[in-house]
Amino acid sequence: TLRRGKALQLTLAIVKPDAVAHPLILEALHQKILENNFIVIRSRELVWKRQESERFYAEHAGRFFYQRLVEYMSSGPMQAYILARDDAISRWRELMGPTKVFRARYTSPSSMRALYGLTDTRNTTHGSDSVESAHREIAFFFPEFNVREWMERSEPFFR
Ligand code: RTP
Numbered sequence: 080t081l082r083r084g085k086a087l088q089l090t091l092a093i094v095k096p097d098a099v100a101h102p103l104i105l106e107a108l109h110q111k112i113l114e115n116n117f118i119v120i121r122s123r124e125l126v127w128k129r130q131e132s133e134r135f136y137a138e139h140a141g142r143f144f145y146q147r148l149v150e151y152m153s154s155g156p157m158q159a160y161i162l163a164r165d166d167a168i169s170r171w172r173e174l175m176g177p178t179k180v181f182r183a184r185y186t187s188p189s190s191m192r193a194l195y196g197l198t199d200t201r202n203t204t205h206g207s208d209s210v211e212s213a214h215r216e217i218a219f220f221f222p223e224f225n226v227r228e229w230m231e232r233s234e235p236f237f238r
């Protein structure tokens with residue numbers, strides 16, 4: 080699955096509550112993950128307490144959408160994944176499409192947000208936006224997962 084000479088990269092993906100609530104959408108998203116050669120390294124379902132939601136989105140505190148975002152993300156079960164492939168971070172964000180659903184439908188009609196997003200807040204999926212946030216977010220959802228150790232031990236098997 081890994082192209083020659085390309086390094087495996089990890090990203091943290093979330094299927095947000097609106098998408099987990101719909102079994103067909105969840106299944107379509109899983110299909111996307113596999114079709115695009117991502118390897119699922121870890122996966123878990125969880126429900127956030129309001130405080131966890133506030134902490135995860137602390138960088139957006141004070142923005143006009145913060146309260147509804149925090150409320151929405153703690154409104155029901157979501158599914159978190161550690162995904163791996165080459166350029167995982169940017170490839171996953173490409174598949175998600177732009178944050179705003181109208182823009183996603185206009186510019187990237189086959190993206191996950193264009194196909195399944197309900198509003199700019201209920202926009203189906205999340206993906207880390209840099210290597211640093213991927214590491215921080217992986218630790219947030221999978222505190223027992225050691226990125227460095229996993230890379231050293233497992234990455235060679237994908238070459
Ligand atoms: P994400 O962090 O979820 O992967 O999405 P992103 O980078 O594309 O978007 P970001 O600007 O980081 O915003 C985080 C999440 O806040 C919600 N949001 N709502 N206008 C609105 O109502 C609005 N704007 C942003 C979305 O759920 C977005 O994914």
Ligand code: MG
Pocket residue numbers: 208
């Ligand atoms: Mg973001």
